[in-house]
Amino acid sequence: xxxxxxxxxxxxxxxxxxxxxxxxxxxxxxxxxxxxxxxxxxxxxxxxxxxxxxxxxxxxxxxxxxxxxxxxxxxxxxxxxxxxxxxxxxxxxxxxxxxxxxxxxxxxxxxxxxxxxxxxxxxxxxxxxxxxxxxxxxxxxxxxxxxxxxxxxxxxxxxxxxxxxxxxxxxxxxxxxxxxxxxxxxxxxxxxxxxxxxxxxxxxxxxxxxxxxxxxxxxxxxxxxxxxxxxxxxxxxxxxxxxxxxxxxxxxxxxxxxxxxxxxxxxxxxxxxxxxxxxxxxxxxxxxxxxxxxxxxxxxxxxxxx
Amino acid sequence: xxxxxxxxxxxxxxxxxxxxxxxxxxxxxxxxxxxxxxxxxxxxxxxxxxxxxxxxxxxxxxxxxxxxxxxxxxxxxxxxxxxxxxxxxxxxxxxxxxxxxxxxxxxxxxxxxxxxxxxxxxxxxxxxxxxxxxxxxxxxxxxxxxxxxxxxxxxxxxxxxxxxxxxxxxxxxxxxxxxxxxxxxxxxxxxxxxxxxxxxxxxxxxxxxxxxxxxxxxxxxxxxxxxxxxxxxxxxxxxxxxxxxxxxxxxxxxxxxxxxxxxxxxxxxxxxxxxxxxxxxxxxxxxxxxxxxxxxxxxxxxxxxxxxxxxxxxxxxxxxxxxxxxxxxxxxxxxxxxxxxxxxxxxxxxxxxx
Numbered sequence: 326x327x328x329x330x331x332x333x334x335x336x337x338x339x340x341x342x343x344x345x346x347x348x349x350x351x352x353x354x355x356x357x358x359x360x361x362x363x364x365x366x367x368x369x370x371x372x373x374x375x376x377x378x379x380x381x382x383x384x385x386x387x388x389x390x391x392x393x394x395x396x397x398x399x400x401x402x403x404x405x406x407x408x409x410x411x412x413x414x415x416x417x418x419x420x421x422x423x424x425x426x427x428x429x430x431x432x433x434x435x436x437x438x439x440x441x442x443x444x445x446x447x448x449x450x451x452x453x454x455x456x457x458x459x460x461x462x463x464x465x466x467x468x469x470x471x472x473x474x475x476x477x478x479x480x481x482x483x484x485x486x487x488x489x490x491x492x493x494x495x496x497x498x499x500x501x502x503x504x505x506x507x508x509x510x511x512x513x514x515x516x517x518x519x520x521x522x523x524x525x526x527x528x529x530x531x532x533x534x535x536x537x538x539x540x541x542x543x544x545x546x547x548x549x550x551x552x553x554x555x556x557x558x559x560x561x562x563x564x565x566x567x568x569x570x571x572x573x574x575x576x577x578x579x580x581x582x583x584x585x586x587x588x589x590x591x592x593x594x595x596x597x598x599x600x601x602x603x604x605x606x607x608x609x610x611x612x613x614x615x616x617x618x619x620x621x622x623x624x625x626x627x628x629x630x631x
Numbered sequence: 632x633x634x635x636x637x638x639x640x641x642x643x644x645x646x647x648x649x650x651x652x653x654x655x656x657x658x659x660x661x662x663x664x665x666x667x668x669x670x671x672x673x674x675x676x677x678x679x680x681x682x683x684x685x686x687x688x689x690x691x692x693x694x695x696x697x698x699x700x701x702x703x704x705x706x707x708x709x710x711x712x713x714x715x716x717x718x719x720x721x722x723x724x725x726x727x728x729x730x731x732x733x734x735x736x737x738x739x740x741x742x743x744x745x746x747x748x749x750x751x752x753x754x755x756x757x758x759x760x761x762x763x764x765x766x767x768x769x770x771x772x773x774x775x776x777x778x779x780x781x782x783x784x785x786x787x788x789x790x791x792x793x794x795x796x797x798x799x800x801x802x803x804x805x806x807x808x809x810x811x812x813x814x815x816x817x818x819x820x821x822x823x824x825x826x827x828x829x830x831x832x833x834x835x836x837x838x839x840x841x842x843x844x845x846x847x848x849x850x851x852x853x854x855x856x857x858x859x860x861x862x863x864x865x866x867x868x869x870x871x872x873x874x875x876x877x878x879x880x881x882x883x884x885x886x887x888x889x890x891x892x893x894x895x896x897x898x899x900x901x902x903x904x905x906x907x908x909x910x911x912x913x914x915x916x917x918x919x920x921x922x923x924x925x926x927x928x929x930x931x932x933x934x935x936x937x938x939x940x941x942x943x944x945x946x947x948x949x950x951x952x953x954x955x956x957x958x959x960x961x962x963x964x965x966x967x968x969x970x971x972x973x974x975x976x977x978x979x980x981x982x983x984x985x
Contacts, residue, residue, distance in 0.1 A: 356787070362787050362790060362791070364919075409966070412970060413969075416969075418733060418786060418787050418790060419727075419733045419922075419926075420969050420973065422733070422735065422790060422919070422922070423919075423922065423923065423926055423965060423969045424965075424966060424969045424970070426919050426923070426965070427962040427963070427965035427966040427969065428962065428966075429916075429962070430958040430959065430961055430962030430965065431958070431959050431962035431963065431966075433958060434956040434958045434959035434962070435959065437956065438956060547915070547916060551794065551795065551798045551915060554791050554794065554795060555795050558788065558791050558792065558795065562787065562788065562791075601808075601809075604806050605802075605803060605806035605807070608802040608803070608805065608806050609799045609802050609803055612795055612796065612798065612799035612802075613799075615792075615795055616780055616796075619780065619783075619784065619792065620780065623783055623784055623788070624788070
């Protein structure tokens with residue numbers, strides 16, 4: 326197992342983890358502030374990917390595709406907040422799960438009606454399609470480096486927003502004690518709307534960025550939603566820092582598990598056992614990680630509420 | 632319950648638990664199913680609680696005899712599927728409606744039961760008297776494992792953790808390449824039973840009807856037993872039941888395992904019905920569909936799971952006649968129910984009649 330292979334897998338893990346963080350940040354904010362479990366968050370990610378692919382096809386500009394995805398999905402999020410989420414805030418978690426699950430059913434059929442049931446392809450920006458040489462014998466795809474760069478930038482931006490701006494203070498206040506924040510005069514409906522739209526935009530950003538390297542299809546949101554839920558459960562629901570740590574952990578463990586577990590097991594077991602147990606263990610490694618974290622820290626690594 | 636003894640053996644019938652759970656004596660914390668659970672089923676008139684179900688059972692028993700006369704023979708198999716899903720949904724209703732546990736991973740137990748049948752059949756064991764109990768045992772053991780970890784958590788964490796564990800089981804079965812992996816696996820033949828031929832549609836129908844009716848009756852007895860009363864007490868106010876000395880975690884875990892085993896039985900029946908199993912049976916959206924059935928039928932109502940399964944599967948069958956995009960109207964309907972009829976179809980019906 327060479328050093329470049331490990332470095333490559335580490336970068337892949339970082340890239341995957343950062344994208345998970347973009348989605349997890351929105352979900353954990355919405356949960357922390359609105360106290361809503363929004364299972365339709367994955368559908369916003371899907372919407373972002375579809376809009377980006379469509380824009381890319383029409384205009385050929387990747388920047389336009391990302392911006393368009395953010396704007397359109399932000400608007401979808403706004404409508405969703407005004408029409409449904411607002412009514413679900415006062416309801417129990419079961420009603421919230423069902424109400425937002427209904428959105429999944431509707432969203433999947435709507436994208437199938439517009440774009441058809443077959444997966445949609447999104448072109449990579451031509452300038453980033455090739456590899457970059459990071460060291461003399463280590464090539465890495467330029468596009469994945471861009472994803473890492475954007476992911477890190479957004480994470481930094483979110484950190485500054487939450488810790489250094491007035492709106493960020495309100496967000497933190499709302500997350501740590503919603504009732505107290507209300508009593509202190511925070512305009513809660515506006516805050517709710519802003520947070521939900523921000524979450525939608527972040528999810529769309531992840532969808533647009535991952536678009537060229539995944540299959541864009543109905544149901545893609547539900548797949549990633551579960552991974553994202555694992556991230557925020559590990560990190561502590563409602564905590565931004567927890568979402569970041571959880572997403573990176575899941576990104577690394579999942580990538581490393583798939584890349585190295587079968588090889589590692591061969592050191593200890595017969596090849597037959599390793600090749601059958603390896604992929605299984607890799608596929609469920611993040612759930613084992615979650616179970617272990619929960620056994621020792623039932624409220625996650627960084628509980629948002631004391 | 633005037634002595635406030637800490638011993639659970641202190642209570643002998645449901646009345647003192649009613650005192651425990653009666654509203655207004657102390658601030659009740661927000662439960663996770665509040666407003667949805669209908670607790671006054673006993674106030675419904677007798678014709679609804681006794682004669683209507685018996686009438687339905689009679690109709691179902693006569694259905695295979697009548698159906699061919701009206702050229703509805705095809706629907707015997709359909710009704711059998713509804714019955715199997717009714718059992719799965721009812722087992723979920725037991726923990727969701729009576730235990731207040733919003734478990735979003737019930738399809739894992741359902742699918743595990745189905746897979747046991749398929750896997751044992753691939754190994755040459757298809758004797759139903761062996762295979763079906765094993766399916767229940769495996770599903771129950773899985774529920775014990777998942778429940779023991781996830782019941783330590785509360786509220787939305789519980790929802791997410793049951794969901795995540797179910798996904799873990801889902802991926803576990805996807806990675807079993809020798810049993811078809813993602814594509815699933817066919818059964819060469821249904822399970823065998825002495826004196827019964829499950830390849831015969833009608834015989835299998837009556838067997839399913841008998842098993843589902845017996846299971847529903849068993850759940851009914853459980854709900855009205857001391858155990859069931861304690862479970863409902865926990866749903867209403869867990870802290871108070873804990874303070875009264877009930878082993879809250881154990882009671883919840885037993886209910887969880889019981890429901891898991893019944894879901895496994897339903898899965899075993901479904902494997903025989905479809906003669907095919909695939910991991911999609913336990914995808915988390917399948918768990919959500921089971922919850923939807925319970926909500927549509929009426930959460931915490933004795934026949935909530937049955938009504939829900941019937942309504943949802945009929946609707947699906949009906950919508951499919953007209954459009955391939957049948958999820959969309961289903962989603963709209965679900966939204967309407969969540970927003971305007973939180974007690975489900977049966978709940979609306981009961982409210983009108985009382």
